[in-house]
Amino acid sequence: MTIPPADASEDTTLADDPAKPALVIITGATGGIGLALAERLARPGLHIGLVGRDKDGLARAAAAVEARGGRAISSRIDITTPAFEHWLDTVSERFTLSALYANAGLSAGPASPRELESAADTERLVRTNLLGTINSVRAVAERMRAQSRAPAPMRRIGIVASVAGLLPTPDLAVYSATKAGLIAYAHGVRPRLKRNGISVTVLCPAFVTSPMSARHQGAKPFEISADKAAIKMVRAVEAGRRTAVFPLPFALLAYLAPFGPGWLVDALVPTFHAEIQPDPRVEPGFSQRLDRPRAESDETD
């Protein structure tokens, strides 16, 4: 990772210390919603920290940010490793951490409609979607808190959960559980972080066109583009909203489902049947390596 030297054209509007320009961090910026967020957030002079594991995806995201006049700081990091905190220590010396979009995530489903998710997929989903995201949020929030001086602009955290966390389905039971966990975590930490000038928004999209949803073989009602999802997410995070569930039909369903009779909900939910194709990015032999010590750092630039 190479951190560029300071210069006069940096965007300092979001920074409480003019010597430290603002940095907006996006995890999972190598494609899909994360790439769309990078494109949406990029503006002249603003530094965007792009985090993901795929080198080519990071290069694409950096090019998209720079094409809009933004400054990309791309770091090849697996958010489930300590490399993310090491990187944060470096960037928080040079930048004001003004926002985090905790977007990195994985999906997986059972191998057949009669099975449940495998132990390896369960471990992988919980480790990335739940532990990895919670640890990213905690690590960024601690550094935001340490940096903040009064009066300072509000700092923003957006946690990308899913409508599946509100309306779980049999084909995505573990995935849904990880997203429900993120929703609970966001609501839990919000009051405490608000006292430190940090807003927490939990983002619950339904179907969004992306490499992840391309592996979801089944009906995808009201599917929206990654760009449209990014617009809704950025608006909600910048406004400091508690929650954004979209599109509207899913927001209505999610709010009404807890009041409906259980038998009706149980009868309706399986109609969203889908087959989740395996993620080609899952490294072969992952399950055999779960018990090995974690790599210290994958970080390159």
Ligand SMILES: NC(=O)c1ccc[n+]([C@@H]2O[C@H](COP(=O)([O-])OP(=O)(O)OC[C@H]3O[C@@H](n4cnc5c(N)ncnc54)[C@H](OP(=O)(O)O)[C@@H]3O)[C@@H](O)[C@H]2O)c1
């Ligand atoms: N698409 C939908 O319909 C939909 C709906 C609701 C919620 N969501 C949520 O939206 C988020 C983005 O999903 P997407 O649809 O854009 O999927 P995607 O195209 O598969 O993107 C997922 C991103 O997460 C990154 N990632 C995964 N594991 C990581 C790790 N350990 N460390 C760092 N980065 C990691 C991936 O990058 P690398 O592979 O380069 O690491 C990739 O950039 C996810 O949290 C997903 O659950 C998606």
